Amino acid sequence: MGIEKQVDDFLNQISEAGLLFKTSVDIYLKGKKDAFLKKAGEIAEIEHRGDSLRRLILTTPRLKNSSKICIKSFILSHFIA
Numbered sequence: 001m002g003i004e005k006q007v008d009d010f011l012n013q014i015s016e017a018g019l020l021f022k023t024s025v026d027i028y029l030k031g032k033k034d035a036f037l038k039k040a041g042e043i044a045e046i047e048h049r050g051d052s053l054r055r056l057i058l059t060t061p062r063l064k065n066s067s068k069i070c071i072k073s074f075i076l077s078h079f080i081a
Contacts, residue, residue: 006057013050017043 024039 003057003060006053006060010050010053010057013046013053017046017050020046 020039020043024036024043027039028036
């Protein structure tokens with residue numbers, strides 16, 4: 001898998017988790033505990049896949065140091081709070 005595909009997959013994981021988070025908040029506010037817990041579990045799975053992709057991207061041997069720094073800075077500034 002190329003680095004471009006890995007980054008694209010990583011960004012898709014973030015987008016999917018964000019949409020699920022929004023849905024889970026709505027479910028929580030409606031008092032549907034079981035449905036909320038299910039969505040929270042789905043978010044955790046997506047987060048785990050995203051973390052794996054992030055580590056894979058940042059440890060890619062053929063990626064130049066300057067590219068790693070740019071990708072890491074992008075991830076930290078946009079998605080880590």
